[in-house]
Amino acid sequence: MPSETCAPDQHPCRHGRTEGGCAECRVRLVSVCAALTGDELDELEGLSRHVAFDARQTLFSQDEEAIAVFNITEGAVRLSRLLPDGRRHVMGFALIGDFLGLALPERQTVTAEALSPVAVCRFERRAFLDLVTRKPHLLQRLHERAGYELGLAQDQMMLLGRRGAEEKVASFLLGLRERYARIGLTSVTLELPMGRQDIADHLGLTIETVSRTLSRFDREKVILIVPGGVRLLDLGRLKRLAG
């Protein structure tokens, strides 16, 4: 069960109603909430509930009814799908500022699991749907964002279909770096909250190939493997490897 309190100390909660709320939210500008004006933000805030999840907790599961939508304010989430025969594919990773349930489907199309301690703004789907119906420009913003996601999905399809292992891994690292940059995290060290198996299942490779490829990059001093992530040593070469 998720605790209904704020995240631990290293993840200061700025979403609690008592601490400023949505208007001061650190992810407001990069998220869908950016569509809203002051009054509307207050209304949105009324619907929100701050929830924290421990690492490995499930936010929701594939095929179950979608009861809520989420805006991630801390941590990383793995989005995966299961095939009937047991094979898994990791559709992507949701980071700070990402919105889960963008398409407002009745049933979840993926399983969402916390890769690290995660904090979210949680909205009842029903109530959020009502708000969206009353605020067309929120829907517009949601739709815009869905279009962006569709573009990402297309990029990923090209990656999966047309590229070799080196290109896949290099592109993955660069893509992640770019996403961190968008939310203001430009450290030289790239955090990898997901495991090798997750990366493999995301790129359509085996864990062995991912591990070998990273090892080779390390050996050739393109990256440096560190606990919990990698340090990008030679961006130029990494970009050439990504094609």
Place this chain on the structure above:
Amino acid sequence: MPSETCAPDQHPCRHGRTEGGCAECRVRLVSVCAALTGDELDELEGLSRHVAFDARQTLFSQDEEAIAVFNITEGAVRLSRLLPDGRRHVMGFALIGDFLGLALPERQTVTAEALSPVAVCRFERRAFLDLVTRKPHLLQRLHERAGYELGLAQDQMMLLGRRGAEEKVASFLLGLRERYARIGLTSVTLELPMGRQDIADHLGLTIETVSRTLSRFDREKVILIVPGGVRLLDLGRLKRLAG
């Protein structure tokens, strides 16, 4: 240049204003227009312009400004993306009833080319955007549909990442069959308006592998290759091959 007249005889035009218009449109119920009531349908019709394209004509190109959105009423369209290095990936194929420009992006993310003679309802993007802004439930319908597309994109990612050539080709045939069924075309013979290279570029395979796989299916009497398509002889086995 696309001719601005109705499609040739074998594709009777039921979209011309003089012949009933949107209210009698054969794709109305399967398309986004289904969201609209009588009055609104009239308004939509006012914005529409019926346009025909010959096979091989380009409807629009990747990266160019999106001037219009389209609702396909006849024919098939190839949606592809080009990598800087020249590799191509076919994101998908749009059939009767499909809507091009769902996400309403400012620039096209794909190139759309007619695979056969194509007829469309064309809407100026600007005017369509205005209508959408005034009709939230049209936007809702659009968004719903975008969510559906996102789901398809996810299916395609699983296919590309986790499956072998046989599974890919079998899934492709079954998927196409299902889409034809949705628009009321349940013939035993599956039309393949796209070439082998297009299928290969869609599935992340080479043309040789696609050809060999289809040949094998034919040899094993799962399908029968006929000019312009295939006949599905053993659906059960094809489904098992698709996993």
Place this chain on the structure above:
DNA sequence: CGGCACCTTGATGAGGCTCAATATACGTGG
């Protein structure tokens, strides 16, 4: 009939998967 685009088939090899054996990190309890 010839030219062209598209498709099929064959031979060969490389990239990535599979199987198997360690190695490392992490959490737990002594």
Place this chain on the structure above:
DNA sequence: CCACGTATATTGAGCCTCATCAAGGTGCCG
């Protein structure tokens, strides 16, 4: 703090699928 067990990651050897290269084959249109 260390010993242990578990989960995760790395590395190696061999094989298999699919890409590559190359040569016909088929159908269509001028």
